[in-house]
Each structure stands twice: as C-alpha cells, then as structure tokens.
Amino acid sequence: MTFTVEINDPLPGTRNHEPITFTVEGDLHEPLWWALLDSGERVLCQRLDAGSGEGRTAFVAVLSFTGSARLTLEAPCLDTPADGIKVLTGKEADCFVRLDTGAFDLELCSGTAQGLGSSKWGIRHFRATSDGFELLPSGNNAIGGFYGPFFTPENGLINPPEHTTVHIEVVERGPVLHHYRMHGTIPDGLLEELKGKSFTIDWRFTHNTPFFQRKYQVDDFQTVINGRSVTNKITVGDEFEGGPGKLVFDRFAAYGGTRYRTGDPYAGELVAMVADTVANSANEGPKFEEFRTQLADIEAAHWDLYWRLFCAWEGVLGEDELRERLSRVRAAAHVKADLNDRPWILTEEPVDVSAVPHETIFPGPATKTVEFDQTSGRAMIWWTSQASGAFQIVQRRQSGWVNWGSNGENECPELPVGVDIKTAYGPFADRWKVVADQLESPPAVTVT
Structure with missing residues (x-):
C-alpha cells in the first residue's frame, strides 16, 4: 500500500529542516524508510518507537520547503545513510551524550550533585556548527535547568540542577531524531508541600533543524511563593556566558512589545x-x-x-x-x-538590559521572546505553548553571565508545567519574529 503525506505551511516563507511527524496504517518494523518528494528527491524517515504499534507506525523526517510539499513513503532504507545526527566525544565527566545535529554541537549532561555550577545537569556546552561560537565555554552554566518553586527563599533555595543528578532514558535514537528523557527527584527543602517531588524533562533534537524542543513534567504541587498561590508553575532557566566584560546577547525583546520593570x-x-x-x-x-x-x-x-x-x-x-x-x-x-519607584516601561524597541539597575529586567507575559547580539546578529528565540506570566532577564557585562528565566520577582515561578518549548538559535536577529511565528505554527500534515 502507498502512503502519501501532504504538508502545508500556514505561513508564508521557507521552512528550514522542519521536523515532520506522521503516522501511517500498518505495522512497519524497519527503523528507516525512504520517502520521495514530487521532485524525485529522497527524504529519510525514521520510525518512532513511541507512537508505533497496534496496527500503526509513526515516522519523523526533516524537510526544507516553501508553501507545501508531498512525500510518498517508498521503501525501507537498507543501507546506513551517510548523513544524519552524529555522536561525538564529550568534554565533561558527566556527559551523557554529545551530539552534532548538523545545526548544533551540544553536550547533554546528567549532573554530579556537588552544589556547584559545574555540577549541573542540562546542556552544558552549546554552539552553532555554522560559526563555532560557544555559548557555554566553561561548562559552569547550563541551558535547561528548572528552579522555582524550589529555588526560593520560602523553600531554602534548593537548586535542582546543582543538587541532584538525573537518569537519562533514550526514547528515540537515529539519524533523524534523538529524543532523551531525564528523570530526577528534587532534594527536600523547607516547605513540606514541596518534599519528595520528582520530574521528567523530554529533549528532542532533529537533524539540521535550527531549533530544539523540550517539555518539563513535575509531580503536582501547590504552594505559596512571593505571597501568591503557585500551582504547577516552574522557573525554567537558560544560562549563557561570554566571559568577563563580554555578552553573548546584549538585547532582549518580547513579541508585540516589551512591558518591563528594571532592577532586582x-x-x-x-x-x-x-x-x-x-x-x-x-x-x-x-x-x-x-x-x-x-x-x-x-x-x-x-x-x-x-x-x-x-x-x-x-x-x-x-x-x-x-x-x-x-x-x-x-x-x-x-x-x-511593589513600591512605586520602579515604573513599568512599555517599548517596541529591544531592551539594553546591561544598562539598567542590577543589569536585570522583569518583563510581563509572553509566548515569544528573544535575546540577541546587536553586532553579530546571533539570536536565541523561545516559544512556549502557553505564556509564562513573567520573566527575569539578566545580561551582566562584568561577569559575562546572561540568563533567560520564566519567573517574576522574588523568584516566583510563572511557566505552567507541561508546556511545549521550542528554542531556536542562529543569525536571526533581523528576522526573529518570522522564526518565532514558525516555531508557533508548524506545518499541517495529512496522510492519505
């Protein structure tokens, strides 16, 4: 039986190695298949263990196209494809895997629970393969940690990335997709209602795609932080470092304009x-x-x-x-x-965070945000499937430390547990809104 996959982009513009997931009827057991575009070009499809079975088979492919495309599932791939995600030798002692995805060279670590920046789990090294610029050269910071409501003065500042290790499960591993799931338990702090909580984090990296995907799940909780009830909301924190006097990103903006207060x-x-x-x-x-x-x-x-x-x-x-x-x-x-000495500022222009008090701003709700470097044009863009109610953005020139955090003031967590997060990185500063829209609105996929 022939399966045809119709792919239609709801947005104008070109998709760059967009991950396309589709499911066909039947139990197809081969791990890799070829599909044909109407042009005759072959596209590699990787069978997904998750989502396959009981008479159905799920696949993922990556595709660059404009407007629409059509794939026809052809035949199993019996040879090892020359191109695809590669596994490299890691730098850190706790490296679980270092990947060359084609777009990124990144190192995913399991942590050592020593209470130091160098002991964090998460992505501890990250660079684009196009320019080789390292966003985390020292290994003392990480992309992907989560902190609140545990890292709060109410709970005695328990820092999950530094205070625990994670077991990392391989969900999918092939030339098109690597999908990993972290499992961890958060050490107990001062608050009874936050004791004994466990979490999982899913990470998805696809070949040559200029973004990666993740999702955080935490055991249900309800507590009070900053005088407010907090139910199943967390602080996700992505860190970057340029070294003393150097910022890898020197501007921040939110889609539709930035509403923020300065200082901490x-x-x-x-x-x-x-x-x-x-x-x-x-x-x-x-x-x-x-x-x-x-x-x-x-x-x-x-x-x-x-x-x-x-x-x-x-x-x-x-x-x-x-x-x-x-x-x-x-x-x-x-x-x-809550004093009136720090007014809310509304601007359509990117914010020079390092020029404000404490080199810190607290923007309001958003689903699409960016930090970028004015000179090079490199940009990190975040989309979340639900809005974070607030953010804390730090661009501290003296140390070179930069942070994107989904928390409001006084470490109050604001990102709902279980949302999808897509994070793009590349020379996108002049068109970050276009990239953010594409993260938000994936192509529609139908199988006939």
Whole structure:
C-alpha cells in the first residue's frame, strides 16, 4: 500500500529542516524508510518507537520547503545513510551524550550533585556548527535547568540542577531524531508541600533543524511563593556566558512589545542579609567559618556564595536561623517589589538590559521572546505553548553571565508545567519574529 503525506505551511516563507511527524496504517518494523518528494528527491524517515504499534507506525523526517510539499513513503532504507545526527566525544565527566545535529554541537549532561555550577545537569556546552561560537565555554552554566518553586527563599533555595543528578532514558535514537528523557527527584527543602517531588524533562533534537524542543513534567504541587498561590508553575532557566566584560546577547525583546520593570530588589536584600550574617551570626560551625572567609570581600565574592549561604541543602546555617533570616529577606523584598519607584516601561524597541539597575529586567507575559547580539546578529528565540506570566532577564557585562528565566520577582515561578518549548538559535536577529511565528505554527500534515 502507498502512503502519501501532504504538508502545508500556514505561513508564508521557507521552512528550514522542519521536523515532520506522521503516522501511517500498518505495522512497519524497519527503523528507516525512504520517502520521495514530487521532485524525485529522497527524504529519510525514521520510525518512532513511541507512537508505533497496534496496527500503526509513526515516522519523523526533516524537510526544507516553501508553501507545501508531498512525500510518498517508498521503501525501507537498507543501507546506513551517510548523513544524519552524529555522536561525538564529550568534554565533561558527566556527559551523557554529545551530539552534532548538523545545526548544533551540544553536550547533554546528567549532573554530579556537588552544589556547584559545574555540577549541573542540562546542556552544558552549546554552539552553532555554522560559526563555532560557544555559548557555554566553561561548562559552569547550563541551558535547561528548572528552579522555582524550589529555588526560593520560602523553600531554602534548593537548586535542582546543582543538587541532584538525573537518569537519562533514550526514547528515540537515529539519524533523524534523538529524543532523551531525564528523570530526577528534587532534594527536600523547607516547605513540606514541596518534599519528595520528582520530574521528567523530554529533549528532542532533529537533524539540521535550527531549533530544539523540550517539555518539563513535575509531580503536582501547590504552594505559596512571593505571597501568591503557585500551582504547577516552574522557573525554567537558560544560562549563557561570554566571559568577563563580554555578552553573548546584549538585547532582549518580547513579541508585540516589551512591558518591563528594571532592577532586582530581592537580590539587593539577599546581599544585605549576607553582610549581616557574616558580621553578626553566632554560628561557630566550620562550614560557616569557611563561607565567612570566602565572603570577607563581599564585592569580589562570586554570586553563588550569596545564595549558597542560605541554602538548606548546604547546611551552612541551622534551620531556625535559616528560616528567620530568609523570612526577613522575603518581607523586605515583597515591600520593595511593589513600591512605586520602579515604573513599568512599555517599548517596541529591544531592551539594553546591561544598562539598567542590577543589569536585570522583569518583563510581563509572553509566548515569544528573544535575546540577541546587536553586532553579530546571533539570536536565541523561545516559544512556549502557553505564556509564562513573567520573566527575569539578566545580561551582566562584568561577569559575562546572561540568563533567560520564566519567573517574576522574588523568584516566583510563572511557566505552567507541561508546556511545549521550542528554542531556536542562529543569525536571526533581523528576522526573529518570522522564526518565532514558525516555531508557533508548524506545518499541517495529512496522510492519505
């Protein structure tokens, strides 16, 4: 029986190695098949284990086209195709897999739970193959971590990417698609309702596609963060680094205009409490003394030392002192976050984040956002299938650290669990809205 796959783009323009998933009737067991375009060009199709069975077979292919295309499933591919996703040798000790997808060279790590930036799970190295520019050269930061509501002053600043490891399951692995699923359990913090929670993260990378896909699932939870009820919302955080004095991205924009406030009062209150704790705490434990020594010059100390001092997982302070000091930070930060001295700014222009107080902005709701570099034109574009209620964007020139986070002020998580996330990267600064629209509206696929 012949199967024909009709593909129609709802948008104008050209699709670049768009992943096309389709299902046909019948149990086809060969892992790879050839399909023919009307032009006679052959397209490789990879059978999907997930979605196949009980008389149906699912496939994925990648296709570049304008307007519409038609594929006819032809025959099994009996030879090993020369082209496709390649597995490379990783750089990090906890590397699970390093991939050359054709578009990206990336390293997916399982973490080491040492409580350091270098121990995070997630994507710890990432570059486009077109220019070789590395967005995460040190391996001390990661794309894909999630933080709130666990990494909050209410919960004792539990940092899932740094404080736990993940088991990574291979869901699909072939020349067209690699699909991995992370499984992890979050260490307990201060809040009873957040204890014993587990999570999964699905990652999908397709051959030559200039974007990747992911989805986060977390055990159901309901808690109160920043004085607000939070039910099944998380903070996803993507980090980038350019080195001291260098930013890989120096502008931020949201589709339809950016509504934002500048500055981060919570960070200021945390720093002030660090100074108070170092000067006045009666704690005499060896770990506290170690932190006290490292924080003697607060201005020169690494930011991680600030929050780690108040982390329940670290155990630097006793629980009673930890709760008391964090409650004071929260109370002061809640007041400052709602004062009238930080007006909302509405702009159609990209925001120069490094020029504002704390080199931080808190934009309002959006489904399509971008961070880009004005000089090179490189851009990272995010689309989420539901809006995040807020974001925290940091572009800190002194350290070179850049962040995209789906949280509002005081670490309040705002992205619903279970949404689809597509993240594109490339020289897209001058047409990022076109790319974002394509992430949002995939081609329609019908099988006859």
